[in-house]
Amino acid sequence: MSDVSVIGLGAMGSALARTLLENGYAVTVWNRTAEKAEPLVSAGATAAGSAAEAIAASPATITCIASHDKTIELLSGLAPSLRGKTIIELSTGGATEAEALAKLLSENGASWLIGIINAYPTAIGKSETVLSIVGADQVWETWKPVITALGGSSTRVGEEAGMLAALFGALFTTRQGFMFGMIYGGLVCKKAGIPLDTFANQVPVSMGMLPSYHKYFADTVPQGNFDNPPATITTYAAALDDALSTFKTLGAPAELPQLFSDLAHSGLDAGLGDKALTALVELLGND
Numbered sequence: 001m002s003d004v005s006v007i008g009l010g011a012m013g014s015a016l017a018r019t020l021l022e023n024g025y026a027v028t029v030w031n032r033t034a035e036k037a038e039p040l041v042s043a044g045a046t047a048a049g050s051a052a053e054a055i056a057a058s059p060a061t062i063t064c065i066a067s068h069d070k071t072i073e074l075l076s077g078l079a080p081s082l083r084g085k086t087i088i089e090l091s092t093g094g095a096t097e098a099e100a101l102a103k104l105l106s107e108n109g110a111s112w113l114i115g116i117i118n119a120y121p122t123a124i125g126k127s128e129t130v131l132s133i134v135g136a137d138q139v140w141e142t143w144k145p146v147i148t149a150l151g152g153s154s155t156r157v158g159e160e161a162g163m164l165a166a167l168f169g170a171l172f173t174t175r176q177g178f179m180f181g182m183i184y185g186g187l188v189c190k191k192a193g194i195p196l197d198t199f200a201n202q203v204p205v206s207m208g209m210l211p212s213y214h215k216y217f218a219d220t221v222p223q224g225n226f227d228n229p230p231a232t233i234t235t236y237a238a239a240l241d242d243a244l245s246t247f248k249t250l251g252a253p254a255e256l257p258q259l260f261s262d263l264a265h266s267g268l269d270a271g272l273g274d275k276a277l278t279a280l281v282e283l284l285g286n287d
Contacts, residue, residue: 001026001057001058001059002016002026002027002028002046002057002058003025003026003027003058003059003060003102003146004019004020004025004026004027004028004058004060004062005027005028005029005030005048005054005055005057005058005060005061005062005250006028006029006030006054006062006064007029007030007031007051007054007055007061007062007063007064007065007074008031008063008064008065008091009029009030009031009036009037009062009067010036010042010064011042011121012064012090012117012121012124013031013062013064013065014036014039015122015124015125016042016062016064016090016124016150017029017040017045018040018043019124019125019149019150020126020146020149020150021040021043021044021045022111022125023095023149024252025146025149026046027040027044027045027046028045028046028047028053028054028057028058029041029045029046029047029048029054030047030048030049030050030051030053030054030088030189032221033113034047051074051075051078052078052081052164055078055081055082055085056081056236058085058086059084059085059086060086060087060088060143060146061085061086061087061088062088062090063075063087063089063090063091064090064114065086065091065190066091066092066093066224067091067092067093067097068089068091068092068094068097068098068101068114069093069097069206070091071089071091071101072097072100072101072104075087075101075104075105076104080110082108082109082110083108083109083110083194084109085109085110085111086110086111086113086142086143087105087110087111087112087113087116088112088113088114088115088143088146089112089113089114090114090115090116090117090131092116092163092168093165093201095161095162095163095164095165095166096162098114098161098162098164098165099160099161099162101114101161102114102161111135111136111139112135112139112161113133113134113135113139113140113147114133114134114135114161114164115131115132115133115134115147115154115164116131116132116164116167116168117129117150117151117168118131118151118171119151119211123151124150124151125149125150125151126152126153127153128150128152128153129150129151129152129153129154130151130153130154130155131147131150131151131154132154132155132157132164132168132171133147133154133155133156133157134156134157134158134160134161134163134164135159135161136158136159137156137159138155140146142155144156157228171228177203180256181256182203184247184252184253184255184256184257185199186199186200186202186250187253188246188247188250188252190252191250191251191252192250201271216229216230216231216276216277217278218240220276221278221281224282226272226275226276226278226279226282227274227275227276229275229276229278231276231277231278232273232274232275232276232277233264233267233268233272233273233274233275233276233277233279233280234268234273234274236264236277237261237264237265237267237268240257240260240261240264241261243257243260244257244258244260244261251255263280263284264277264280266280266283266284267279267280267283272285
């Protein structure tokens with residue numbers, strides 16, 4: 001019997017399996033396309049002949065395929081194999097699908113953890129890599145060594161299956177806010193005749209502000225204390241209006257700075273001009 005099975009051997013699933021092997025775990029692997037298992041078998045894994053065989057081979061199985069829906073489709077036909085096992089789902093999907101998967105597993109006598117991998121395959125196994133996990137605390141404690149072998153800074157963030165989709169959406173929006181900020185920044189620089197390599201080289205200057213932005217958020221939102229901030233909504237609104245004016249004057253696409261300005265002005269309209277910009281979390285959350 002192996003320690004852990006891995007179902008799904010795309011780039012991420014293969015990285016997970018290989019990292020477990022490198023950490024001394026006995027690993028069984030399975031993929032619909034059997035050839036994808038060959039490099040891992042050469043590295044010491046055991047190839048299963050079917051998904052049911054992979055689940056039977058280990059007390060826990062990591063599933064890393066296209067989506068929660070695909071995992072449900074796969075496991076629905078394997079109910080007899082699930083009893084007494086733990087499924088660690090690292091595929092993607094929404095809250096409804098995650099809850100349906102958890103229900104399927106619980107009804108068939110399996111325990112579960114559902115996670116998101118906040119990294120590319122090349123970062124699997126590194127100490128700073130984070131897998132955010134939801135599930136019962138006892139199940140997390142049992143399988144924490146396996147998960148932290150995959151990402152040294154991994155953490156349990158809650159118990160309910162559907163919570164993770166909201167957390168993913170929040171974190172993904174945060175990252176993509178930065179990405180789309182660079183895209184729109186590049187557009188206005190292009191309109192102004194600023195070489196894009198000059199802009200790209202200056203982006204790290206703005207990145208240096210990110211820790212202070214995070215501190216601003218962390219110092220205000222969790223406690224709901226938006227008084228006496230280092231910069232108020234009034235201050236932000238003025239700066240955002242200046243940026244928006246520049247975009248419009250240059251004829252650059254302005255949807256993103258317009259959104260930022262509109263949001264700041266919603267705070268002004270609500271009489272929150274002297275509060276922290278992060279008061280918008282409560283203002284918009286009450287709509």
